[in-house]
Amino acid sequence: MNHSWYLDSGCSRHMTGEKRLFSKLTLKEGGSVGFGGNQKGKIIGTSTVGNSSLSINDVWLVDGLKHNLLSISQFCDNGYVVVFNKESCIVSKQSDNTIVFKGMRKNNVYKINLSDLNEQKVVCLLTLSEEKWIWHKRLGHANWRLISKLSKLDLVRGLPKIKYHSNTLCGSCQKGKITKSSFKPKNIVSTSRPLELLHIDLFGPVNTASINGKKYGLVIVDDYSRWTWVKFLRTKDEAYDEFSIFCKQIQNEKGYTILKVRSDHGGEFENEPFENFCEKYGILHEFSSPRTPQQNGVVERKNRTLQEMARTMMHETNVAKFLWAEAVNTACYVQNRIYIRSKLNKTAYELFKGRKPDISYFHQFGCxxxxxxxxxxxxxxxxxxxxxxxxxxxxxxxxxxxxxxxxxxxxxxxxxxxxxxxxxxxxxxxxxxxxxxx
Known part of the structure; x- marks a missing residue:
């Protein structure tokens, strides 16, 4: 749709004389528009000019009109500011003064092609036709992808053949369908060495106590290598003692200091002794957002894979349930040696220990x-x-x-x-x- 439209300060409404420009025309009886030379043109109808991707709403079809006119007064009524200068006509939003589009001066008139509006990514004149939104509501606020597929593949009858898509939010859809934001995996390794960041989480209680009477598991994952430790506890209160002892031992072993620890807001982690320990040793304690375990996804996923592997091994050999801690410990031992760190293409063992693991001595759990x-x-x-x-x-x-x-x-x-x-x-x-x- 590359027709020229003239920006006319003397025109009362957007209007055109070409019927073929309308995507759908609503006939209107009565009324006329005065032209120069005391001539008049009858108003035949009113609707939207253009197609599904490029449209102008509320345009009159006037019989005998030879040019396409955009009304300056109609822009002003809709909350826009129109400024003419020597070279162009600038239409901007009254609310924040942002420029909507520019019409260029040609000889002594200002005009613009709708293709120019498309290149300028104009929002106000490139809105979806109202018919799209009507069908969106008629179909129970179905998503645009589904409606577009129905139309494109001709799977139903009675649905107009237009492109169904929109970048505009539907308020009712947001109220009824809004979901949690997705957490996409990182494309980079955000840490550069072991113990720079530790992820910690707790699972349990397990219904059956282990051989040593433990019912909880404290899972600790190194962010850089993904090396994992599991400490078994009788109660949640033991988490602080186990973690404080672990920190001192692992820092002495590796010669690195722990910089950050990330956990959820569980009471076993968010307490005064834990905070005092972190403050004493200069460890930054980070928390995931409440009810958002995805932000601590590294240890949440590890928690799941450890339990799934342990459960599978136990059911394979039908061992007693009180051996669950041994199964989880074996799963952790195996995963540390076979887990491949994404982006680095090395096992957790090689990244943490500095050499490739030997797995020739492995045997089946429960054999x-x-x-x-x-x-x-x-x-x-x-x-x-x-x-x-x-x-x-x-x-x-x-x-x-x-x-x-x-x-x-x-x-x-x-x-x-x-x-x-x-x-x-x-x-x-x-x-x-x-x-x-x-």
């Missing part, structure tokens, strides 16, 4: 194993080994952690043989739990 009995004096024909269940890896020594169902004890040893192919369905563990003393 049957046979342990060398070197604790008691054996007679010549006594059994030299006894049966157990593999439940994890030791973090402090080069050893495996095994559960002995006959004695209801946990043992760490390297003298063990594994049977990964035939995992023991240890129903006796359930019976043994009642006899096990926490």
């Amino acid at each position: 049957t194993c046979y342990i060398l009995n070197n604790k008691v004096h054996l007679k010549k024909f006594d059994a030299r080994g006894y049966k157990g269940i593999f439940i994890g890896y030791s973090e402090r020594s080069k050893a495996y952690i095994l559960y002995i169902s006959e004695t209801y004890t946990v043992e760490e040893t390297m003298h063990v043989k594994f049977d990964d192919k035939e995992p023991d369905r240890v129903s006796e563990l359930v019976e043994g739990f009642s006899k096990f003393q926490v």
